[in-house]
Amino acid sequence: MANEGFEYLGVNHVALVCRDMKETVDFYTNVLEMPLVKTIQLGDRGQHFFFDAGKGATIAFFYYIGTDRPEKFIPEDHYFYSATHTAWGVDNPEQLKLWKETLEKRGVTVSPFTRHEILESIYFRDPNGYPLEVTLRLRDMHMLDAKDAEMTLEAAMQLEDESRAGKERLRDIDTVWRRKAKLVEEYITAE
Numbered sequence: 001m002a003n004e005g006f007e008y009l010g011v012n013h014v015a016l017v018c019r020d021m022k023e024t025v026d027f028y029t030n031v032l033e034m035p036l037v038k039t040i041q042l043g044d045r046g047q048h049f050f051f052d053a054g055k056g057a058t059i060a061f062f063y064y065i066g067t068d069r070p071e072k073f074i075p076e077d078h079y080f081y082s083a084t085h086t087a088w089g090v091d092n093p094e095q096l097k098l099w100k101e102t103l104e105k106r107g108v109t110v111s112p113f114t115r116h117e118i119l120e121s122i123y124f125r126d127p128n129g130y131p132l133e134v135t136l137r138l139r140d141m142h143m144l145d146a147k148d149a150e151m152t153l154e155a156a157m158q159l160e161d162e163s164r165a166g167k168e169r170l171r172d173i174d175t176v177w178r179r180k181a182k183l184v185e186e187y188i189t190a191e
Contacts, residue, residue, distance in 0.1 A: 118139050120138055
């Protein structure tokens with residue numbers, strides 16, 4: 001798809017709902033050391049408050065006065081819940097290690113260092129149960145990474161379409177890799 005003139009300057013903010021304003025403000029200002037930079041009044045319903053997340057980006061929370069957190073927002077120990085998260089980047093391994101050590105000293109449960117091809121990350125949760133990540137890019141992404149991503153997703157989407165047409169579900173990632181191998185072979189042959 002051709003770019004029709006959209007220009008992206010990075011993420012402006014991520015917005016979430018908090019269950020306890022005091023606990024949330026304490027965590028983001030004292031544990032994560034993010035300055036509180038703005039509060040917007042939501043009529044007579046509540047507050048929308050923003051923390052500086054670096055380089056012009058913010059993470060924001062809604063607090064609705066006199067309400068309880070809906071059951072669907074109660075944290076779950078399930079990959080669907082944990083997959084939706086906010087991640088901040090660091091520039092070097094020393095910074096990632098410092099984040100882990102500092103968070104643990106402040107009483108936060110932090111995952112072991114986890115490598116994902118070109119990233120190394122740590123994971124933890126805020127007081128609302130939202131999954132958070134601090135990540136280090138291990139190398140720059142290149143044109144080959146974009147082509148690889150395109151072929152991987154094309155293979156997966158083809159198989160999803162075929163599975164749905166047959167009233168079935170795609171069951172394993174190995175099937176995707178086999179289909180991708182065929183796409184790679186077709187791409188090389190067409191060159």
